[in-house]
Amino acid sequence: MAALEGRISRLPVTIRRITDIDRSGRWLAAGWRDFLAAPKVSLIYGAGFVILGNLLTLGLWLAGLDSLILPLAGGFIILGPLLVVGLYDVSRRLEVNQPVSVADVFSAFRANLSQLSAIGVVLLIAFLVWIEVALFLFMLFFSDAPPPLDTFVGDVLFSLRGAPLLLLGTLVGALFAAIVFSVTAVSVPLIYDRPFDVVTAISISLLCVQLNYRVMFGWAGLIAVLTAVGLVTGFLGLLVAMPVLAFSTWHAYRDLIEPAPAIEEEAFPAAAI
16 A cells, blocks of 8 residues: 555645545436536437447448447447547536537547547557457357357357356456556546646556545446446437436546646545545
8 A cells, every 4th residue: 555655646646535435426416417407418419329329230230240239339338438528528617617518518629639539549449459359259169250149149148158158258348347447537537637648647547546446446337337228228328328427427537636726616525635
């Protein structure tokens, strides 16, 4: 712990230690309030995820690769933190009682564009690696390319032959999710909010998760559950889930990272350090 505290003390930001493990509920509640405060922008942004998910699903089905729909769903978890940067802007504006518009939301990516692009490349590589790993695991157990989705479901989900693949795939998927979550927990909103480079932001995010691993474990689980609900509803649930989770992530970032001196208003009172 002393070594961790030493590394944290050398960071260009102050990471707060969160002592109450149910903090994620407060973040989610704050995200829901932002959703209600800007419903039009939130629903328009969320509709983009619904449309994108269904278009990608249709494309895979037409290409005969519909069994890749399940690994594709994991892409929303991997790429999601970057895709919702515009919604971080909504929460930031609501904090200081500024008006919110669709044009402002979609122009938010201009803030620190080079570093947002860099972390986007990191997440895209992680997504492509995940797809390749998913294909490798299937061929490892079934010695063939993934079949159509109806056959895939029967062979994998409802057969003893598919049990090892499900077990190993779940473990590998959980590992991927944990790594991506640790890398992006606060790094993307931090890069949007302040002029940090991607390496520094990722380092801060990893140390932040390590310092607050109890509350962050629960927060990661809540994100996974709400995203899964959004996906199993034919992506329709993402209409609300993605904006609320984006707003909540912004409030988590505000709570975990001490604001810059220019920021006087905080979403939450300072936690014990």
